[in-house]
Amino acid sequence: MAAMIEVQDLKKSYKETEAVKGISFEVEEGEIFGFLGPNGAGKSTTINMICTMLKPTSGSIVINGFNANKEKNDVRASIGLIFQENTLDEKLTANENLKLHCRFYNVPKNDRERRIQEVLHIVDLNDVRYKKVETFSGGMQRRLEIARGLLHYPRVLFLDEPTVGLDPQTRAHLWEYILKLKKEQGITMFLTTHYLDEAEISDRIAIMDQGGIIAVDSPEELKRQLGGDIIELSTSDNAQAEAEVQALLGESDEFTINDELIRLQVENSDAFISELIEALSVTITKLNIRKPTLNDVFLAFTGRDIGEATGT
Amino acid sequence: MEGILAIWQRDITKFFRDKARLFGSFTMPILFLLIFGGGMSGTMESMMAGQLPEGGSDFNYIEFVFPGIVAMTLLMTSVFSALSIIEDKDFGYMKEILVSPVSRVSIAVGKMFGAATIATIQGIMLFALIPLLGLSYDFMSILQVIPFMFLLACALSGLGLLFASVIRSTQGFQMIVNILVLPMVFLSGALFPINNLPTWMEAVVTVNPVTYGVHVMKNVMVDVENTPTQIVEAMGLNLTVFNQEVTVLGAVLFIAGFTLVLILLATQSFKRANA
Incomplete structure (x- = not known):
């Protein structure tokens, strides 16, 4: 065309x-x-x-x-x-x-x-x-x-x-x-x-x-490039959880902490989630597993949520 | 062409739809006429009678001032109608016009014609008062003066356009225009003769387009030939600039040239504009 x-x-x-x-x-x-x-x-x-x-x-x-x-x-x-x-x-x-x-x-x-x-x-x-x-x-x-x-x-x-x-x-x-x-x-x-x-x-x-x-x-390609599923969780002690998640993921830096939320990206969430739960010593108060959205793409590229970025 | 017409028609439609504006534009010139005509005619006429023993008592100030009031009405309405440009910017409509393929000249001319038409309509409305004021102008001369009124209104609304294109706020525009309009009226010979002015005022008179507008209107409407020479001189019906007597044709050409320059300037400002 x-x-x-x-x-x-x-x-x-x-x-x-x-x-x-x-x-x-x-x-x-x-x-x-x-x-x-x-x-x-x-x-x-x-x-x-x-x-x-x-x-x-x-x-x-x-x-x-x-x-x-x-x-x-x-x-x-x-x-x-x-x-x-x-x-x-x-x-x-x-x-x-x-x-x-x-x-x-x-x-x-x-x-x-x-x-x-x-x-x-x-x-x-x-x-x-x-x-x-x-x-x-x-x-x-x-x-x-x-x-x-x-x-x-x-x-x-x-x-x-x-x-x-x-x-x-x-x-x-x-x-x-x-x-x-x-x-x-x-x-x-x-x-x-x-x-x-x-x-x-x-x-x-x-x-x-x-x-x-x-x-x-x-949009599909952009999301695919992010690689894998997104897991968001918050716990009774996020600092502790952060350290434990870090240990579990090894050197990989594919996670961000946004306000009260720990966000990480994994190739295959089905297998990973049970490992994660086992590895965490603190109580999980919130857990969300999903496919990446454009907002995640946006976040990955600009380091900001489009919501905060546009002030709405 | 279609673009000019569309922009023109929009402004006219909106004028007739705005009842308060319609009422104001009917009343304001009548007020001027009553205040200047009624208030100043006694003084002016007795002054003339004193100055010119023979024939001075025949002088009718209202007859002299009427074309001036018409010109003043044209000035006020033309310049203030350019306010529609600022309103269009504020309400976003200017964007709709500017992103369209209408040529920038057409935008300037359409806006100018819109303001000039409204002003001319008001001027013509004043003519309806002629019999009530006990005046008698030649019907033909009135017909002749109408096209000129439109030309003069174009020149003056062009001036308004230019100001509207550089001033961003409505209030600012009104302030600036007020400062501009008053000297333009008083130093034009519209209301009183502009003889024996200080030199710097003469300079203002010379560059003031309203001077030439008033000159043409008075010379076309007032029967100059049958008026005693002393009165013609006393009332400044013979305008001289740089020791040259200004003819009616010369004044018309000056206004036409002035209008063209303003169209060009306004077009440039629309080219640069990004609402």
């Missing part, structure tokens, strides 16, 4: 700091590309540069065959953006917001009515088409925003924390729809989220930290 977004050696520096330190990656046509990283990692700066909103210090960005630095308007016409903050005009009706968008993006006049109905149907807002946006709930506004982002049939849809502030039902509905879009229309999606369970739907994930990309791979 051809690359829809090609980023090469992209840099952005401000007076003192280097926000993005020469990153390169490709997003293939039709894939969902997850972009993860804590606040201040350079995610927003990168997205703003890709969306032509910010001038890179150096490096090149090509989207849908257009150079983001020189052919700005072609790039703008090729992409749709769903921002995390509200960018609707609340004083206008849903219909007016959508009509304006059609005009900004030169949607053919005779196709506008059909497309507006289509996107409103998708997000289930047909009933409130002629109501002012200020009367909408947060979830309805979000849905309208997504509908609007699809009106001009973008080749790439940027979703920047699209489900923040939505109830679980709406969130689920939204993802269902996003997957449907991908399947039926082949729209490429560029997604940032810090709900890691949501990032699982990505075909590939890039993890960004401190201005650089530290890993790009499929």
